Amino acid sequence: MPLTSADFAAIWLTLQLASITTALLLLLGTPLAWWLARTRSWLKAPIGALVALPLVLPPTVIGFYLLVAMGPQGPVGALTQSLGLGTLPFTFTGLVIGSLFYSLPFVVQPIQNAFEAIGTRPLEVAATLRAGPLDRFFHVALPLARPGLVTASVLGFAHTIGEFGVVLMIGGNIPDQTRVVSVQIFNHVEAMEYAQAHWLAAGMLVFSFAILLTLQRRGRVGARAIS
Amino acid sequence: MLEARFSLSLDSFTLDVELQLPAHGVTALFGPSGSGKTSLLRCMAGLEHPPQGQLTLNGECWQDSQRGVFVAPHQRAIGYVFQESSLFDHLSVEDNLLFGFKRIAAGERRIRLNQAIELLGIEHLLARMPALLSGGERQRVGIARALLTSPSLLLMDEPLSALDAQRKAEVLPYLQRLPGELQIPIIYVSHAIDEVAQLADHMVLLENGQALASGELNTLLPRLDLPLAQGDNAGVVINGLVTHYDADYQLLSLQLPNSQLSIRVAHQPIAPGQQLRLRVQARDVSLSLSQPEHSSILNLLPAQVVELAAADNPAHLLVRLDLQGTPLLARITRYSSEQLGLYPGQPIWAQIKSVALLG
Numbered sequence: 001m002p003l004t005s006a007d008f009a010a011i012w013l014t015l016q017l018a019s020i021t022t023a024l025l026l027l028l029g030t031p032l033a034w035w036l037a038r039t040r041s042w043l044k045a046p047i048g049a050l051v052a053l054p055l056v057l058p059p060t061v062i063g064f065y066l067l068v069a070m071g072p073q074g075p076v077g078a079l080t081q082s083l084g085l086g087t088l089p090f091t092f093t094g095l096v097i098g099s100l101f102y103s104l105p106f107v108v109q110p111i112q113n114a115f116e117a118i119g120t121r122p123l124e125v126a127a128t129l130r131a132g133p134l135d136r137f138f139h140v141a142l143p144l145a146r147p148g149l150v151t152a153s154v155l156g157f158a159h160t161i162g163e164f165g166v167v168l169m170i171g172g173n174i175p176d177q178t179r180v181v182s183v184q185i186f187n188h189v190e191a192m193e194y195a196q197a198h199w200l201a202a203g204m205l206v207f208s209f210a211i212l213l214t215l216q217r218r219g220r221v222g223a224r225a226i227s
Numbered sequence: 228m229l230e231a232r233f234s235l236s237l238d239s240f241t242l243d244v245e246l247q248l249p250a251h252g253v254t255a256l257f258g259p260s261g262s263g264k265t266s267l268l269r270c271m272a273g274l275e276h277p278p279q280g281q282l283t284l285n286g287e288c289w290q291d292s293q294r295g296v297f298v299a300p301h302q303r304a305i306g307y308v309f310q311e312s313s314l315f316d317h318l319s320v321e322d323n324l325l326f327g328f329k330r331i332a333a334g335e336r337r338i339r340l341n342q343a344i345e346l347l348g349i350e351h352l353l354a355r356m357p358a359l360l361s362g363g364e365r366q367r368v369g370i371a372r373a374l375l376t377s378p379s380l381l382l383m384d385e386p387l388s389a390l391d392a393q394r395k396a397e398v399l400p401y402l403q404r405l406p407g408e409l410q411i412p413i414i415y416v417s418h419a420i421d422e423v424a425q426l427a428d429h430m431v432l433l434e435n436g437q438a439l440a441s442g443e444l445n446t447l448l449p450r451l452d453l454p455l456a457q458g459d460n461a462g463v464v465i466n467g468l469v470t471h472y473d474a475d476y477q478l479l480s481l482q483l484p485n486s487q488l489s490i491r492v493a494h495q496p497i498a499p500g501q502q503l504r505l506r507v508q509a510r511d512v513s514l515s516l517s518q519p520e521h522s523s524i525l526n527l528l529p530a531q532v533v534e535l536a537a538a539d540n541p542a543h544l545l546v547r548l549d550l551q552g553t554p555l556l557a558r559i560t561r562y563s564s565e566q567l568g569l570y571p572g573q574p575i576w577a578q579i580k581s582v583a584l585l586g
Binding site for chain 1: 272273274299300301302305306307309313315316317326327330331372373376
């Protein structure tokens with residue numbers, strides 16, 4: 001077997017990170033997408049731009065500010081320390097937080113687009129059929145936005161799998177803690193283990209291609225989200 | 228009694244109405260597009276929240292801006308039928324029907340599932356998804372779905388306007404059955420006078436967000452001071468009582484209300500004693516000073532000129548006639564009017580070239 005136990009550990013850690021990040025993003029991103037799709041507040045534009053920032057920022061910039069914020073002198077670091085949790089950089093939790101920011105637009109934007117495509121009519125219809133606001137959200141808006149939710153999950157998961165810059169900034173290279181596949185590939189290359197690097201890199205390539213192919217086949221690739 | 232008063236400004240449009248409508252039968256909100264019909268309906272449903280508004284149905288207040296009362300749409304006992312198909316695409320026809328039905332208390336379900344399904348003839352569609360229905364079928368399901376919330380008020384926003392003529396003819400009989408089968412007041416938005424003539428008992432005439440007139444259909448349609456009398460489709464609606472059927476010539480006789488006069492129509496046999504609605508268009512009525520003889524026109528009735536008014540076209544005049552209490556409109560040329568020397572109070576013969584039986 002060409003893959004070492006360290007490689008498998010990195011793959012396992014990556015999958016855990018991507019799963020947890022995607023689940024949390026769906027939980028947090030769906031209400032945010034709903035708000036962005038429905039609000040007429042002036043805050044819509046600035047919040048929407050903030051959500052989209054990770055699309056254009058170098059991951060090192062995101063990682064840098066997260067490192068500063070979560071470090072011993074940062075506001076988040078001060079909070080976590082006062083709660084007796086220590087500091088978050090170079091921990092798996094810190095990595096999850098970094099991934100949440102890193103993959104945020106890939107989850108929020110497809111869902112927001114789906115909610116916007118539904119429009120107000122089905123919700124008005126539901127209101128005239130005695131459904132209250134929460135009832136309308138769960139039984140009309142969410143089911144109708146299903147394709148957007150699927151796209152968001154797949155993109156969020158795939159994008160987190162490919163994370164590197166943020167991980168390096170706030171996670172470092174700790175086995176079973178923060179050493180994800182992309183970092184492990186970097187390690188192999190640094191150690192001149194090109195064969196090992198190939199296996200992992202090709203695995204990533206095939207995985208990413210398969211995901212995008214699936215989305216294309218569904219005809220619902222979040223074109224705007226990937227742009 | 229439905230009492231509604233709304234002031235609403237939307238972009239460049241202002242709705243400002245105050246209405247007292249009967250809490251029974253069908254009330255048409257009629258007017259050209261942009262007159263505020265749909266906005267008024269949405270205000271009634273609570274889908275619009277006008278800062279100035281009051282809405283009371285049989286003593287139950289749904290909005291009173293002075294007391295700060297605004298009942299949310301989902302807490303109003305309304306049924307709403309939208310202009311275009313508004314079925315939930317992610318639910319089957321049956322689940323669409325049950326959507327509202329499930330959300331009202333069992334004790335409030337005055338309309339049963341089977342009753343609504345039968346009334347709209349949609350039994351065979353229950354298992355289908357909305358995407359596989361025709362436009363007419365979708366509207367029928369939409370109407371049944373609204374009825375299944377057992378509303379105290381049914382609001383319909385041009386339910387036929389998105390359908391072609393054939394589909395319209397398919398859905399219309401179901402709409403005609405509703406008032407007779409259910410004791411629910413219906414507010415029916417339309418810009419098509421023929422739909423209004425077929426369905427409505429009461430009518431509100433809207434223009435530029437204002438109510439020009441509100442009253443019984445039979446009294447509004449013959450009024451020469453309203454824009455209704457203008458245009459090609461002007462005419463009156465008469466409630467006739469079937470008195471006789473001539474099987475030989477296949478002619479149905481209908482007696483005009485409170486009079487000895489009858490109108491005959493070529494039609495299938497209908498049992499005497501039934502009330503039917505007739506529509507006589509102004510352009511199908513011509514006038515003669517003496518009783519016409521040797522005429523192929525079937526319906527020649529003695530009448531009296533009540534009022535003359537200019538028509539939208541300067542070559543024409545509108546004449547309001549009285550048939551022993553039943554109003555009738557005639558659209559004739561100004562030339563003919565001068566030749567006949569028409570004046571109010573003048574006895575005259577009305578020749579009705581065509582009568583539509585609306586059922």
